[in-house]
Structure formats: C-alpha cells, structure tokens
Amino acid sequence: MGRSGTGSRELTVVLEGYSYLECPRWHDGRLWVSDFYTERVVATDGRGRAEVMAEVPAQPSGLGFLPDGRALIVSMRDHRILVRDADGGLTDHADLSAAVPAVLNDMVVDEHGGAYVGNFGFDLMGGAPMRTTTLTRVAPDGTVTEAAGGLAFPNGMVILPGGVLVVAETFAARLTAFDIAPDGGLSGRREWARFGDAPATTDVGEAVGQLAVAPDGICADAEGAIWVADALHGRVLRVREGGEVVEEIPTGTGVYACMLGGDDGRTLFLCTAPSFAEHERRPVREARLLATRVDVPHAGRP
Incomplete structure (x- = not known):
C-alpha cells in the first residue's frame, strides 16, 4: 500500500444520538x-433535520434504489430484502434464507434494479471462527442467485462507471473487482487494491490485531478513486486502483461507512461510533453522522 498524502479536513456533525449508523446513500x-x-x-x-423512512424489526443494513425510485432495504436477521413503496409501506422483494449462511450485510443496486448483497459468513458478534462466504445477486424480479464465493467478509460495494463492481473484503485487507455482464453475472475477479497481508488466523480477535486496514463501507468519485472507511483505525482513505492512498482523513473515532453526496457531490458523509461491537452499541446512543468537504465529486453507484 503506497501513500502519497495525508492530512485532515474540518469535520462537522450532521446527526447524533443514534446507535450504529451504516450504509449511507445520497438520494433525491x-x-x-x-x-x-x-x-x-x-x-x-x-x-440536522431527520425523518424516519422505515422501521425494520430484523435490523436494517444495506440500502439502494430501484429505477422507479422505490427503496430496497436489507433486513439483516431474517435474510430478506424489503421494498418501500411511495407511501412508506414495506413488502418483501426477495428472501435470501436459502442462499446465505449468516446475517445479511451491505448492498449495492445497479441501474437496472439488480442488487448485490453480502453476508457476514459467520457469527461475528458471537465470536465464531472466521470463514469466507458468498455474494448474492437479486435480480429486479426478486430471483436470487450466487454471484461469487470465497469472499472474506464482503462489506461495502461500489459499481464504477463502465460496469465494474468493487467489493471491500474486510478481513482480507483488500478491495476486489469483478466485471458485470449484461445479465448481472460477475467475471474477471481481480485485486483492485491491497492494504497489506490478510490475517493468518480464523480468530477474529487475532485478525483485528493483524489488519493494517479493515475496509468497510466505500464510495467512488469522478476520478475513479474510492473512499474507504477503515473500521479499525479511525480514518477514511482515498485510494486509487492498485492501492495508492492519495488522502487520509482521521476521524478521531471509529468510522464504518462513507458516502459522497450533497448538491454538488462533494460532501463526504461519515458514519461514526466509538466501536462496532453489538453489546457496546445497542444500549447507548453514541453514533454520529459527520461530514466534510472534499475536492472530487461522487460517481458510480451507490
């Protein structure tokens, strides 16, 4: 991993008093x-103003939008994708129960309404041994298929202009790219950026100590770079293909996802909290949404 520049930008508080914010998406x-x-x-x-858009008892995660503007919402613990209609009602879009071994995670939705959905692969919060898992594709009609396998905690995803899907593999310290076929299938698997060696252990506690970067939520900009939330080191990194880090913004707290938005696409929103452990986050309201201004605007999806 190369690094050509580090620095800091002014961070402002957009929202506070939440439990654990994830999967930010700029829309309308x-x-x-x-x-x-x-x-x-x-x-x-x-x-500073906020509106509740949906209540998801089985825990919401990944978000995206269909071509007609309806929202897709990951319901983590019951392995479903929900669709929110214009009036705010929620109905089932897809059931992934037969396709995944663990709770669902992040999601990216393509321009046609096809969704790529990750899952933990193992019981992270329960301390189970790490294992690789799959990436699932949900077609616009709700059909569920396996899109890729052997991924080490697939987390944030972006679709770059030109039809390249990039997936953050948190416990492999890398971003992995695929070419998207017209039918939504994935091919041409390759390393887009590496941040160091993957941990040589299946123990989560040991792995955490070995990761130079733990890529979590990601978003892309108009120069083809990707902003990466480093879930273990309180920073976001702007990375070019090949692994060069061209900017680092320290957050002073844990940061787990990021998204470019605002009227000009140059506001970088950051989902922050003191830690990611469920037993620490669930009973308190210490999560904040921060923002900072950057130079290059948003591109790609989400």
Whole structure:
C-alpha cells in the first residue's frame, strides 16, 4: 500500500444520538442511512433535520434504489430484502434464507434494479471462527442467485462507471473487482487494491490485531478513486486502483461507512461510533453522522 498524502479536513456533525449508523446513500437531495439498533432507516437533508423512512424489526443494513425510485432495504436477521413503496409501506422483494449462511450485510443496486448483497459468513458478534462466504445477486424480479464465493467478509460495494463492481473484503485487507455482464453475472475477479497481508488466523480477535486496514463501507468519485472507511483505525482513505492512498482523513473515532453526496457531490458523509461491537452499541446512543468537504465529486453507484 503506497501513500502519497495525508492530512485532515474540518469535520462537522450532521446527526447524533443514534446507535450504529451504516450504509449511507445520497438520494433525491437527502442522505438515507440505517441505524442498526433502533431498527430504523432515516433520511436527512444534511442540515440536522431527520425523518424516519422505515422501521425494520430484523435490523436494517444495506440500502439502494430501484429505477422507479422505490427503496430496497436489507433486513439483516431474517435474510430478506424489503421494498418501500411511495407511501412508506414495506413488502418483501426477495428472501435470501436459502442462499446465505449468516446475517445479511451491505448492498449495492445497479441501474437496472439488480442488487448485490453480502453476508457476514459467520457469527461475528458471537465470536465464531472466521470463514469466507458468498455474494448474492437479486435480480429486479426478486430471483436470487450466487454471484461469487470465497469472499472474506464482503462489506461495502461500489459499481464504477463502465460496469465494474468493487467489493471491500474486510478481513482480507483488500478491495476486489469483478466485471458485470449484461445479465448481472460477475467475471474477471481481480485485486483492485491491497492494504497489506490478510490475517493468518480464523480468530477474529487475532485478525483485528493483524489488519493494517479493515475496509468497510466505500464510495467512488469522478476520478475513479474510492473512499474507504477503515473500521479499525479511525480514518477514511482515498485510494486509487492498485492501492495508492492519495488522502487520509482521521476521524478521531471509529468510522464504518462513507458516502459522497450533497448538491454538488462533494460532501463526504461519515458514519461514526466509538466501536462496532453489538453489546457496546445497542444500549447507548453514541453514533454520529459527520461530514466534510472534499475536492472530487461522487460517481458510480451507490
């Protein structure tokens, strides 16, 4: 991993008093974000106002939008994808129970309404041994297929202009790329960026100590770079293909997801909390949504 520049930018508080914010998405002039342990999806105008958009008792996570503007919402613990209609009602879009071994995680939705969904692969919060898992594709009609396997905790995802899917593999310290076929299938698997060696252990505690970067939520900009939330080291990194880190923004607290948005696409929103452990986050309301201004605007999906 190369590094050509580090620095800091002014961080402002957009929202506070939440449990654990994840999967931010800029849509129609507002940022949507999931709050795991209040089991709500909220949307904010970026100026302090927030509206509850959905209540998801089985814990919301990944978010995306169909071509007609309806929201898709990951319901983590019951392995479903929900669709929110214009009136706010929720119905089932897909059931992934037969396709995944663990709770669902992040999601990215393509321009046609096809969704790529990750899962933990093992009981992270329960201390189970790490194991690799799959990436699932949900077609626009709700059909579920396996898109890729052997991924080490697939987490944040982006679709770059030109049809390249990039997946953050948190416990492999890398971003992995695939070419997206017209039918939504994935091919051409390759390393997009590496941040160091993958941990030589299946023990989560040991792995955490070995990761130079733990890539979590990601988003892309108009120069083809990707912003990466480093879940273990309180920073976001702007990375070019090949692994060069061209900017680092320290957050002073844990940061687990990021999204470019705002009217000009140059506001970088950051989902922060003191830690990621469920038993620490569930009973308190210490999560905050932060923002900072950057130079290059958003591109790609989400």
